[in-house]
Amino acid sequence: MSDARTSTTPGPPAWRAALGAIGRVAPVFLVLLILIAWITYLNPRFIEPTFFLNFLRRSAPLMVLAAGQLFVVVSGGFDLSQGSLVTLTVLAGALMAFGDPANTWWVILVLYGIGLLVGVFNGAVTNYLRVPSFITTLGMLLTLKGTALLITGGAPRGALPPNFRAFGRNFIEDVPLLGRLPWAVIVLFVLAALFIYLFHFTNLGKQALAVGDNQRAATLAGIHVARVRITAFVISSLTAVTAGILLGGFSGVSLNVGDGLELESISAVVLGGAALLGGRGNMPAALAGALTLQALFTLLNFLGLPSPIRVTVQGAIIIGAVGYAAWRAVRAGQERGA
């Protein structure tokens, strides 16, 4: 794309190259930097290690969800069932563990088992029955929500034991330089490294992009489309279970813990420059997108704006980001056409 531009438009090459470099860096990092600077201006303690790590702890569930969502989005789908899978994870986890630390490990295994089934089902129905993923996962959202209400009778029962909650809640105290290091941040960094590797350094990431860009071309190139798609949905569901474990740990059992998270993770991925119809996306940028959303929520808290204005601002920024991405795509298309 940039090759086409430099070859068709005259101008000083160095200047062009520099501009191109800025353009190539996803704008989300710039936005994130501005937001963090703004919050720090309002509250200088924000970038002290302890407080910033706490901010990362809070952002970890959404970042993990966004990473999973990215696999689905670049392969040309949506996963709307993430949020209700988070809720189910928390409610079913509390019901099965019933506050007894001895149950934690098998409960976590069972929860990941549920996640695996949900992912395979979403992927298989979308792929083999040719149901748009929007519909499949919307149906799954309702099914999971219904299941969660059914098993709890509408009022959550049981409790998450302390060693289950540790992942989202506990800290390692007195770490040199950092102060208190939250477990959730360690989980986040390990998973972020894993997802960057999977997305950018294995065939899976490239194949997912190819499937989302042009499914027919991908099939003709010998890509096993069904396997790629199902894998993408499975990754998304497993990240939802992970986010559920982190969120349940962070704030305990509640009925609406996962409400709206699927839209937040899709927003994060789009803020990170992924194309909504697939074929384009970047893992560090998607993670930064989630962090940006969380920074935005924090900033609006610090500004002390009345909450209706916050909701409006949130919506406007998301529309703005998507609009900007669409405008860039259109412009790129025109240039390619010329």
Next chain:
Amino acid sequence: MLRTIRILLALLATSFLTLALAQASEFFNEAALLRELAFMEMEAEGPEGQPWVQAIDPTYADTSQYAKDGPWTVCFSNADVGNPWRVVGYTTMLAQVDLQPNIGRFIHIDAEGSDDKQISDINGLLASGDCDILIVSPNTTAALTPVVETACQQLPVIVFDRGVNTDCPVSFIRPIGGYAFGAVAANFIVDNLPAGGNVLALRILPGVDVLEHRWSGAERIFAAAGVNVVGAEFTGGSTATTKSIVEDYLQRFGNIDAIWMDAGATAVAAIEAFEDSGAPYPIITGEDQQDFLIKWRDEGLTALAPTFPTYQWRTPVIAAEMILSGQQVPERWTLPQPYITAETLDSYIRPNMPLLHYALCGCEDMPGFPERWGGR
């Protein structure tokens, strides 16, 4: 493109205007606040130890015209069973129905939180001709008023929990009310707050009369006492949002001395934010949910729990039988609304019940307790 933007801007402007108007509309009613506070001091009439059949300052309505031979069909149009408070209440209501053999059929329709659905639910019940009496827990006040008025012309109606703008129901059953709830909590904070202390108010969502009353009752008291309210935030009832908001406030102000809440479901999340930040525990007002009561006892908090008792779900079923038997019932049936203090705390803790169980269900001696309510 330009036109789209213009339309969007117009929509945005309209929504802002609507919001502004909604916020400006005054939920506060001085006389109601004073009446509720007076009720809190008054002795209720009725049998000892059974607050669900007690009434404060009642005026009785004659119901001989509705007397009729049993067994009866009692119909109930319910706003919603979507949160633990309503689940505990509805479970208690069903247990009460089981206690009354004269009720042959109990028809329940859940409006799932939708005004439109509840209006058509009630119309459907009226058209069926099956009901001898209709109990309504309205989703919202204004929207349900006309259909309740229609129902009143055909059969005796009982309204409880939330209100309607008409006197036509035979009995309107409700605990003392939101102003008293908010005011009791605010007074406790004012009495215990160190001089110049910071108070953070946590609210669920704007625009619901019961919740607005709670906050407007508290707001007046904080203002009169010159208390420094550093923020009033909406949590949407989410524990994660609550915890994040409280963490942000702790960071921003260094310390928060008291938390006032309009509902207790997220109280423990708010307390955990203090624990995780290493800040000293605040003075806090929650509600009668088990998780909060247990935390309060275990940590020795300075706390108070006003209640909106779930035992009010027993009363309409009892009232239905009284009306269909021709016994007089209170027209405005005001139930006692106790609050839990450090002295009475232990008597409300039930370790065998779910963490989100409401202590004031009045259900302990009912058949099927505790399993029916999820306890063991």
